[in-house]
Amino acid sequence: MKKYDVIIIGAGIIGALTARELSKYQLSVLVIEQAYDLGEGATKANSGILYPGFHQRGGSLKGISCVAGNAKYEELCGQIGVSMKKIGSLYVAFHDEGEEKLRDKYEKGLKNGVPNMEIISGEAARQMEPLLSPAVTRALYAPTTGIISPFELITAVSESAGQNGVEFLFDTSVTGLHAESNSVELETSGGAFSASFVVNAAGENAAVIEGWLKTQDLMIKPKRGQYYVFDKQTGGLNHVIFQAQESDEGGTLLAPTVEGNLIAGPTSEDVSSYRNTETTRQGLLHVERVAKKMMPTLNMGKVITSFAGVRANITNVEKEQKDFVIRESSRNVVSVLGIKNPGMTAAPYLAEKIIEALEQQGLALSANPQFCPVLSRQLPFLKETPERQRELYARDCRYAKVICRCEEVTEGDIIHVLHSPLPPRSLNGLKKRLRVGMGRCQGGFCTSRIIEIMSRETGVVPQNIRKGTSGSNLIKGWVK
């Protein structure tokens, strides 16, 4: 049985960032993930926003971790080569009631330490965002709001952790957890493991896992958010637009993405299962209505797709008291519970808090002299410098052959990623790493070609190439 210093359950953004943080010390670290790939839970389907930190209760862990996490992203993204833009946001109000909410946000922001906020007139807001609705009466401007690709982030963070010695194990679910006097024994679908310490960052399953160790006082249920994605060239926005919502509007926002698309959403609905990532007619109509309220000229004909994500929501705590939970579940086990937005923003700070909690339990931290903060990632061929392009082309001429036209991904890029240290094992995994099939034709042209390339490169027969999880085979067999 293999023994690790720390085993992390869950390869979402919290688990991955905690793993990377732990790799700064001389520790053996394993991340166990039940899904087939990184970030398959709440991490893969959210707004891609680095929140400023004024939405959350003043002084709460949510609020403080959001502001502190937000501030850590420049350095992190610089080190691991993730594109991130602090484009700022406008929280807009349409009437007196909304303006009251706006002032409340401003107060919360002050308490949480959000820097450089400014309340501006509707007119001033429209000067910054000409397509903003004429009905906007006032706006709260926050310059620290950012946009980032959750796909790129989770991949780069995990690769950086991997480069510094963290091991990853996929398709493995933890079925039992026993805290012994100075170790924790894990039963998994892939056999038994032992660790000195365990971080339970299992997202949707975190409460269940903690329930094996102590009486569970928190009720955590799935909450779904639906989004529309608009084509590049839809244009028109330079900031993230939040709005002072009516009671039934949820936190629907409108924002440009780092890749140049536009995103609208989410909704906020209780669902019965974490697997329920379906969009609904009502949900999408809601997103359309609220998005158009902010930007009346929004052209729904530019929609290229819709998606939904599910996050873990604590249901038995009152809304205003609800917070992120990081706590000791038993001896040598720390659990992270109820992480929904702004979880991704807060994650770099939460990772440090998790390690503090481990340290308090006795985890000895001595610096890893080999730790390398910098991850040198190969960019997609067409984004590389001319010199590097010449070099790559000389190595393999397929680097110059475009497979995904919309996102300009080449065959060489795909081959490179398929043989990377944490390789994708499905079309969705490839999408996460290269954005293939995410453009305006939504894989219409490239999917069939990618099946061929994946099959050739991995030695898996085409009928076993999957879209995502096991059972999601893309084709049924040979025609003849």
Place this chain on the structure above:
Amino acid sequence: MTSRDLIELYDLVVVGGGPAGMAAAAEAWKAGLKRILIAERNGFLGGVLPQCIHDGFGIAEFQESMTGPEYAQRWKELVEKSGIQILTDTTVIKMETDGLHTLTLTGSAAGICKVRTKSVVLSTGCRERTIGQLHIPGSRPAGIYTAGAAQYMMNCQNYLPGKSFVVLGSGDIGLIMARRVTLEGAKVNMILGEQASGLLRNYIQCVQDFEIPIRFGYTVLRTHGYKRLKGVTIAPTNKSGEPDIKRSQYVPCDTLLVAAGLIPETELWSSQGFPLGQAGGIPVNAFMQTEKDGVFACGNVVKIYDTVDEVSHRGRQSGYAAATWVLKSEKVFAKHQKENESYALLGRRITDDDISALFDRREHMLSKLIYCIKCPRGCKIEVADENGEVSLLGAACKLGEEYAKSEYQAPVRVVTTTVTTGAAMPPLLPVRTDRPIPRADIPKIVDICRKTCVAAPIQMGDVIVRNAGGTEANIIATGCLNIKPPLSSR
């Protein structure tokens, strides 16, 4: 060719070597341009034609009905015997128009390079509308494909996308794919048409022949399934497109083919901020000239055409116009204008009236009425059969009468399908019968093809099976199979 063969300055670069681009290049060559380059992103010329193994192409351009690969071959030969340079597996990623035009190409043969040219023909074709663009909610499991993607899988890669289908969209592509899927032994549970569209010919030869259920005025309300598609909820829509949720119904299927229309692929043009026309394509004048000097556009990137013949025609127009532009000729394009009309109606499109006449409760096709598909007029011919005494009413000509009689008593069809090659690439060779065979014999012919494996070399037109199944028809190749596949096809 490789980057070393590229020259300093081209007269014309054609972006996209499909039917529009090949015609443009061929015509420009004929008109006197000598330095022409076609950049094609696939490993072969022809665009989407090689995957369109069914027949019905070329009736206007060549006065015969050909399959897609055969039609492409005609143009390919024309292009290849000229001195036109061809770069396959090459994508144009950027166009700068400033006096002379500079195009940035990337491809396995040439790497990334820039070429300069006096004129450009944009013939980049179109892409398919996807389920996301239709705003259809539900889950996004494996098993949802656009019809064209499924067509490429089935006809070029030998991949069977599914076993139990629903087809959304009753345009030509949807109908043709419904037939293709049926011929290969999978089941089409239903075709859903939001409105009447597509050629009458395809309703008869794809839907009626195979008794595929079709519903008009329906749409998909929701997709179901987490890993693989399990089914779809369908519902009728009212005039403004709103679904009637109370009348929704669940249809199990493992694959949804989306055949909901085509969108001009205008990226190179619109990424520069140039405006699009009303049809969503690149706006051109009667000479296929855009508002930018020396930039021409043709084919589906301008607007979505019904037939490939018209695309080729527009391609020739644009090639001629580009040549005239480069040669500063004053013969002002007159030559090509008068031909336009003959392309207007190559086949009759179905109308709402046709649907009422042809379909029982707008769902099942009736056979007592025969629409003549011999000419664009499309006579409605009623058949009365009294103890074998057949009388026909409504045909405007002898040809129509003969057609109706044969359709009623012994309908015949040309069968198009594929045979395997035993090779990894290409795994399939498209074939057809060299003459029409009795409709009842279609399954027999398809079965023979299913069991046939061929080996290179094979030329287009070679007989694969003589007197197939005793029908007297031969099965002939509609594509070529070279001993050594070109490097570019990998």
